[in-house]
Amino acid sequence: MLMPQWYLRCSEMARAADGLVQRGDVGLLPKRQQATWHSWLAEAEDWCVSRQLWWGHRIPIYHVHWAGIEIADSWVAATSEEHARAKAHDGLSAKEKAIVASVKGASAVCTVRQDDDVLDTWFSSGLLPLLAFNKSSLDPGKAALSSVLETGQDILFFWVARMTMLCTYFTKVPPFSTVLLHPMVRDAQGRKMSKSLGNVIDPMDVINGAELSRLQDALRRGYLSDKELKRGTKELANMYPNGFQQFGADALRFALLLYTQQTQQINMSLEGVRASYHFCNKLWNTFRFIHMHAAKLEVDTDHVDQDGNKQWFADIDDRELTVFDRALLSRLHGMLQAYHDAMSAYRLAAAAEAVREFVQRDLCDRYIEICKLSLFGNPNATNQ
Helix, strand or coil, X not given: CCCCCCEECCHXXXXXXXXXXXXXXXXXXXXXXXXXXXXXXXXXXCEECEECCCCCCEXXXXXXXXXXXXXXXXXXXXXXXXXXXXXXHHCCCHHHHHHHHHCCCHHHHEEEEECCCEECXXXXXXXXXXXXXXXXXXCCCCCCCEEEEEEEHHHHHHHHHHHHHHHHHHHCCCCEEEEEEECEEECCCCCCCCCCCCCCCCHHHHHHCECHHHHHHHHHCCCCCHHHHHHHHHHHHHHCCCCECCCCHHHHHHHHHHHCCCCCEEEXXXXXXXXHHHHHHHHHHHHHHHHHHHHHCCCCCCEECCCCCEECCCCCCHHHCCHHHHHHHHHHHHHHHHHHHHHHCCCHHHHHHHHHHHHHHHHHHHHHHHHHHHHHCCCCHHHC
């Protein structure tokens, strides 16, 4: 059924938003997304913002009907019925206002009804910067309401561009100065996650663990057809016969950071999460090892400086450092520099890899193994 819809003219707002990226006022990372941004906004058409749904922000447009007098009905954008009635009356000609006055005023003959349509979801979500940030508190040196937006590249136009258009139109400044876009998360075979395929990975199931029966029950509670349900439950049994191991939030976060090096799409595999789980476990065991033996050697690990910051091993004399200690500190300095450079450029995978490489190879596989020789074996090992 064809129905009248409400449209928003976007040509002016789209040109302004496109110009922000072309001038560098808003940076897109990765930079290749600038071409996608321009292709969308350079040919932006009018935006249909009305939806015939039961939920959502009701469109603030009112139908005004003049009863018993020859004045055409009209639609008015307003904040309330009273506001709509006043705007409708102000829009009348002098002759029409005289007619209204002759029949006891506008309130007697003017009936107002708000449209039943609701706003498009992307319009409502596009208002986020206007609601979350206060332009009046904007620092004079800043050129945007916020610094960095991190989101998926698949909604670059649907959400990011809409936020930029609306915010720039109303506040005259962009909502953010940098947009960091991550690839779309797919399954290990590169397929889009779908319940009918049985390849959806719920982050909470990865964090807390889930048996196969629980994963299949989640499919049954959905709205799949019998054919889709049969295919989905079979696929789950083939891919995850033992369900999901409990990996925890840290392992999932670290795995996702490493996955961002896949710039086109993330082929999500539990093997990657499992590798990060083992890394987090190694890091925890390393902490326990260092803390336990530092206590045995009466090394102060709880020193607090004058600013209230906790400092480990503050009482160690630099002159007592062995060649192995100095080598580790050198590698630590290199890792911190690589980490800082990567984070400054928003290369999250490179930053995470630098940390993992240092912890696994330099700290655990080399330095701690040498320390074990001194602690449990040859007392002169650190002098060799």
